[in-house]
Each structure stands twice: as structure tokens, then as C-alpha cells.
Amino acid sequence: MPLAEADLRPRRQGFAPRSAERLLADLSEEVGTLDPASPEARAVVLGHMRRTLAEARTAAEADLASTGRGTRCAMALCLAEDEIIRAIHAFAVHRVYPAATPSGAEAIALAAVGGYGRGTLAPGSDIDLLFILPNKQTPWGEKVTEYILYMLWDLGQKVGHAVRSVDDCMRMAKADMTVRTATLEARYLTGDRGLFEQLVTRFETEIVARTGPEFIAAKMAEREERHRQMGNTRYVVEPNVKDGKGGLRDLNTLFWIGKYFYRVKTSAELVDKGVLSVDEYRLFQRAEDFLWAIRCNLHFLTGRADEKLTFDVQPDLARRLGFADRAGMLGVERLMKRYFLVAKDVGDLTRIFCTSLEFNHAKDMDLLGRALSPFRRGRQKIKGETAFVIDSGRLNIAEPGVFEADPVNLVKCFHIAGQLDLLFHPDAIKQITRSLRLINGNLRADKRANAYFLSILTHPTSVERILRAMNESGVLGKFVPEFGKIVALMQFNMYHHYTVDEHLIRAVGVMAEIANGGLRDELPLTHELLPHLSDVRLLYVALFLHDIAKGRPDDHSEAGERIARRFCPRIGLSPAETDTVAWLVRHHLLMSEVAQARDIQDPETARAFADIVQSPQRLALLMILTACDIRAVGPGVWTGWKGSLLRALYFATEPLLSGGHSQVTQRDRIEAAKSVLKGALGKWEPEEIEAYLGRHYDHYWLRAEPELQIEHARMIRQADRAEEAFAGTIRIQAFEGITEVSFYTPDHPRLLSLIAGACTMCEASIIGAQIFGTRDGRAVDTFRLRRAFTSDEDEKVRATRIIDTVKQLLQGRRQILIDLGKESRHNRRLKPFSLPADVLVSNALSEKFTVIEVSGLDRTGLLHQLTREIADLNLTIGSAHIGTYGEKAVDVFYVTDLTGQKIVSKTRQKKIRDALLAVFARRGGEDKAPKVANG
DSSP: OOOOOGHHHHHHHHHHOHHHHHHHHHHHHHHHOOOOSSSHHHHHHHHHEEEEEEHHHHHHHHHHHHHHHHHHHHHHHHHHHHHHHHHHHIIIIIISSSSSOGGGGGEEEEEEOHHHTTTTTOOOOEEEEEESSSOOHHHHHHHHHHHHHHHHHHTTTOOOEEEEHHHHHHHHHHHHHHHHHHTTTOOEEEHHHHHHHHHHHHHHHHGGGGGGHHHHHHHHHHHHHHHTTTTSSSSSSSOOOTTTTTTTHHHHHHHHHHHHHSSSSSHHHHHHHHSSOHHHHHHHHHHHHHHHHHHHHHHHHHHHOBBBTTTTTTHHHHHHOOOOOOOBHHHHHHHHHHHHHHHHHHHHHHHHHHHHHHHGGGGGHHHHHHOOOOOOOOOETTTTTEEEEEEETEEEEEETTHHHTTTTTTHHHHHHHHHHHHHHHHHHHHHHHHHHOOOHHHHHHHHHHHHHHHHHHHHHTTTHHHHHHHHHHHHHHHHSSHHHHTOOOOOOOSSSOOOHHHHHHHHHHHHHHHHHHHHTTHHHHHHGGGOOOOOOOHHHHHHHHHTTTTSSSHHHHHHHHHHHHHHHHHHTOOOOHHHHHHHHHHHHTTTHHHHHHHHHHHHHHHHHHHHHHHHHHHHHHHHHHHHHHHHTTTTTTTTTHHHHHHHHHHHHHHHHHTOGGGGGGHHHHHHHHHHHHHHHHTTTTTHHHHHHTTOOHHHHHHHHHHHHHHHHHHHHHHHHHOOOOOOOEEEEEEETTTTEEEEEEEOOOTTTHHHHHHHHHOOOEEEEEEEEBTTTTTEEEEEEEOOOOOOHHHHHHHHHHHHHHHHHHHHTSSSSOOOTTTOOOOHTTTTOOOOEEEEEESSSSSOOEEEEEEEOOOTHHHHHHHHHHHHHHTEEEEEEEEEETTTEEEEEEEETTTTTTOOHHHHHHHHHHHHHHHHHHHSSSSSSOOOOEEO
């Protein structure tokens, strides 16, 4: 907490470091008769200060471990720094460069500014110093300044410093908001106190007194830009404890504004000013103490000034802070849930603080009103409404007691705010927060309250904003207790970018954006399907519920279905509507799993999927829900490639559900594909076309897309004419976000493994592969790579490098290292995760192929190792579907034996499972015991 009395607290609590006077006495004794200005004496001083700093940090870390008090640790580290700097300054002034007859021009004052000026430091924090001069720098002052700075630098500290006269400070503070903020927090350390007091007096009278609105506007703009750069949400799973939304910088901003506008010296004085209540101030203290505990432990843990809670440090941080595994949650998940709840508290304080400024002071300061958010003065009635009014352009309660008189108003107020597109008045926010106790079983069962909630949930123009407001206020978690259980819940994995509650709200928001006409280019099929749905409301409800059972020991889809069957009748849905929503929640992952992990061109895939879906209406609903769900996972998770897979599965399944599948036989499909290719190859001689068509097996025409068939034909013709044994071609698919690389070469048992290794060597991520053999013994393989560059030309350069690498590997001019990718950055990032390896061998998923599904902890080079093992098992891969979900790899291979038959022997199936599980075990024993499954 930025308090003026920060110097006193650690002393009273019994762990203050040695004072500057004691340090100076010890230095004098150690230096003895040495010339204080000599290198030998300087080495003595440096060694003594290095030990002093190390002792202070060790003591602070020990105290933090025993008490958990983050603010106290930060204050102790700051006090230790104060005493060290004071001692170094005193030694420089009195022993190294004593001035016999110092003049007024040789005065100098040292002030702590910026974060250091607030009286708190993390172990890796910068030391921001201001050297204040009466006028220009003198030779004596320059020597003293250099001695102090070089001593601190040699101690290994990051020092930010400025050397200015008081006039310079005033001029720069007027022109530069960063300098002004640093000066606002200036704290006297040592030297000429008169100079420091002169700076403070002039700063307050010449700048602060006249520029309050300007300062507030700048700080709020800085805050908004900082939040924008951090993703504009506090619920990212790797948050920045200092600069992220809900972090320490937000609390600092509140205090800066309070100190500047209300002229307070401590945050406690904001209570006296009526800005914060006593309870809110205590919340401020608790939030700051927790965030400082996180930040200091993080710095101690990593040994550097890390501010981001990355996955690799979260487990160790949880152990340091005493968060153990409990009640089905990992200790790291419990820590992060606490973090997000604290970040939410910081957001609540920010909202209260800013609205208090706006409504209490903007009437006298027009600029301040514009800086925060414009509004209209005065009260305005709402037609047909007695409990609420529009107050200064915001929704407010008409009189005290409206919630006690009718608790339904706690839900109704959000309904009105959404319908009228209003923000909440600060008085209304306070009353809502203080009335949460009124949300009980009776209110949850009230038909009016539930009707209001269903209206909120299905109102596309405001649903995301209102749901987030309900969540921030605490109403949503109380009104829907199942939702309350997943508020601030983080899943410790690399796939999900947000907490579960934030993901659900964003998923509903994506649906609303589609309903409002947005995302037409990204989600074209959803816009085609939406007008034909009988009830769009069901999608909003299903999206709100689809992950609501996360964090439970049982399967969240099954548990979510049970919740949906209880919740939907409560909000007024019919039995048929309830059944549809429950089915969507139960199967919300199905379409994504099938599209990304199955061969969509295999007729059995669509048939099996259609057996579960059973109706065109459910297929359309599931298609839209799946798109919204994936898009809400996080930035970059939804890609055009995933969209194309979902569309392909939809179009393969829809005829089976609408009765059109019986009209087209497999032979018809093959002949139709050949006819399309003939048309595209119109300039070829008829004999050449017929010869080419005869080179491919039937399954090629069923599984390869028409565009890909054309690309293959041109590549093969060109290679044959040039009498080249090897050829490669590249196709950039910008909308799908992928690059296709195709190869034409004599077939080779390890070909897929070699190509996978080449992709790893060129740092390319494979997301799919189609493997075909021709009747004359050639391989025609296409690999789909995740796009890495914005420029098509850069993509082509990388793809060309892969083709060249594959050619060199086939010719024996290059080799793949055994430890391929072992030291990659990706593997280091995966270190904190542990997943059981799983291998499924099934003959029920395809008519022609045995399907091998392998899942476990991802790593660089895994696909190369798996495909090499499959080759060693004498299996032929027909197609491969490569999926990565954060730290989890899910790779699916459609295989036959060397004679083209399925693997039916149980003994051989077990051998396959054991061999592939062994690939995961080679990681070094870090994986949990694997499990196996029979198909």
C-alpha cells in the first residue's frame, strides 16, 4: 500500500534491516586506514553492501514464507534499499568526496520516485532515483552522483535515475505525464531536505493544483491502453500481476488519482474523503497484500523481475503460497482462482472509485466528465416502471429499499439495463452488492425473475455486457448457483485462454455477434443456417450451460446435461426445448472431435455421426454451437481450417439426415470425381487423362478434395515429363490459415516419418495429412501445416525449405537427430504439465481401415517418433489427423497392414498399443502411468 508511514511498519514488526548509521559505522571499521577513494576501499564497501542486501532479501523471503504478507515483504525490501542508499551517500559525501567549505551550489538531495517512491519494492524491481540540484550540476555533485550510481549498478541492481534542478523538474513534469507521475510519488531519502521540500511545494502549487482533470484523463487513458494491450480482460490464464487488468498497476492508478485529485498522502485517507467505505478500503488492503505476495514470491522463485504468471511457474508458486490439491482441484487451480477473484475485487474498486469521481466532481469540472464518461444530469422516469429511474443517464434505484421490497428487482434491473442500453449508476451498484443476501431459493424459483433472466440471456444486442455485469456484481453466481461454482475457475492447461465463467460469457457473446450480423466472413455457414432454426433461443441457453459443470470429478458434459435438465424448466423452457438444450450440452464437443480427429471422407464417419445427431435441426444447432464454443476459447484458436473441417462434416452428414444419401452410390461418387477432374484437365490428351485416372485406387477419389486432385495431377504430370523421381508442390490457403505441401515420390515405409521430421526441423506445425499410394508404387502425400507467417511469400519460402529437406533426407544427404526438438522452447514450456498417454485401436470407426487414436503430452518431434514406430510395425497409413489442444496431442491414424487389411489380431493390436505408449515413455518418465483401450 502506498503509505507515507511505510518506513515505520517494518520496524514495529521486528525485522527491519540495519540502519544507515549502523551500516556507515561498520563501513568505517572495515575500511580502516585505507584511502576511502581507493579501489581497495571501494571493494570493501561493495562487498559489505552486497552482503547487507543479500541478508535483507533472505530475511524478507523467510518472513514472506512464514506470514504470507506481501505488502510487508515489499516494504521491508524498500526499507533495506533506503538504508543502503543512505549509507552509500553518506560514505561518498563524508569520506570519499568531503567538501571542506561546501557552497549552496554543492547541495544535493536524493529522492525515491516511481514505484520505489511508494515505499514498496519487489526483489527484482527497478530502483528509481531523482538527484535534486539547486541549479546546475557541479564537479563535486557529479562525483557523488556517479559514486552512488556505480555502486548500485555493481550491486546488480537496475537503477533508473535523473539528475535535475528543481526548475528542470517543474518544466519536465508540466510537459511529460510520466515524469509528473514519478514526481507525484517522490519520497525523501537523504541529502538536503530543503531542496526536496522546495520541489514538493512547487509541484503541488504550480502543477497539481491546476491540472487535476488533465492528470485523471491521462491516467485513465493509459489504463485503457494498457488493458487493451493485455487483451482487455482480467481472466487470461497467464495473467500479468503488475500490468494486467486487475493487477497492481490498477491499484497504483487509483492511488495516483486519489493523491492528485483529493490531495491525500495515504490510501487510508480516501475513506475520510468519502471515496471508499471502510469495507472497500479493507478490500483494497487485502487485494494489494495478496498481489504483492504473488509478485514477491514470483521474483524470489525465478530470480528475476518476471511479472507474468506463466504455466511453468504457477505450480511452484502455488506450493510457496500453501495452496494444496483439494476437493477435486489442483493446488495451482486453487491459487489461480484466488488470483482471479482478487483481480475482480480490484475491478470492483476501480469501478466504485471512477464512478464516485464522475458523479461527485464532474459537475464542477467538465474536462473530468469527458475523461471518464459523458452523462446527462437529472432524473428521468422510465415508462411503466416505478422501482428504477434514469439518473444522470444511468440506471438507478428510484428510492432506497427497492430490492428488499421485491427481490425480483435484483434481476429485473439488469433486464432494464439491457433493454434500454444503460450503464448502472454507482448508487445502484452499491445497493445491488449490499443486497446479494436476498438471492435465495424463493427468488430462484420465481417465474418473473426467471423470465427476466431468459430475456437477458437471449437479447443479442446486450447479452454479453449484461451477463458480465451480473457476474461482476455477484448476482449471476447467486441466481445460478451452478454458475457460481465456476466463477474465476481456471483449468490448468494451455488450450483454454480464459477462466470458465469468462469463456461461457464470451461464447454467448459470439452467438450474439452472429445474430447481429457479424462474423459473416469467418463463419459463413452459421449465417446460412441461422434463418432456418425453429428457436435460436436454445443456442444462447446451451452456450451458457455447455461448460458449467467444469471442475467436477465426473465428465463435465454428462454433469452439464443433468444441470441443463434441471435449469431449463426453471427458466420456462418446454420439455422438448429442455431435451434439445440438454442434448447440445451433452454433445457439445462431439462435432469438433469428429471433424478434427476423423477422416471425414470416410463414409463411416458421417454415418456414425448421423446416428448420434438424428435430425437436421440438431445438426444445424450443433454446428453453430461448436463454432461459437471454439471461437470463444481464445485468440487464434478458431481458424479457417477448423471451419472448413466443420463445414465438410456438416455437408457429409446433412444428406444422411434429410434422406438424400440413398440417391448416390459409392461408384457414382467415384465417377463424379473423375468427371470433375477431366473437366479441369481439358487441355490434356484423352489418352493421357485415362492413363492418369487409372493410376489411382478408388479410395483416392472418395477422400481427396477436387482442388487437391487437380493440384496432384499437375504436379505428377510435370515430374513425369521431367523424369524426376521426386516432386513437391505448395498451395497457400489463406482463409483456412493453412499451407498445403504435397509430395510425389517412390513409396517408402518411413516416408511419413521423414516428412514429419523435416517439418519439425523447419519449425512447422502439422495439423493434418492425407497419404495415398498409386497402382505403380508411387506415394502422393499431402501435409497441411499451420500458417506461421502473414505473408504468402514467407509461407512459400518455408514450404520450399521443407520440400528440399525431405528430398535431402530421402537421398541420404541429411539425417534426423535422435533427440529431435529435445531442447525446443515448446518442450520447455510443457515442463509443468503431466498427462496420461492413451492409445485406442478400433475397427469400428471405418469400413476399410483400423483407426489408431493416440493422445498424451505433446512435444516437439512427437509426430515423427510416432509415425516412425508405426512404420516399424509394418503398418500402412491411409490418412493422419493431427490435433493439438494446448499441451495435449491427439493424433489419429487410419492404417492397414501391408496387404491392405484391417488389424484384427488382438495380439497384434496389443503390440501396437505397447509400442506407441513406449514413445511417450521415452520422454523421461515424466508422464503418468498410461492407459489403454480396446476398440
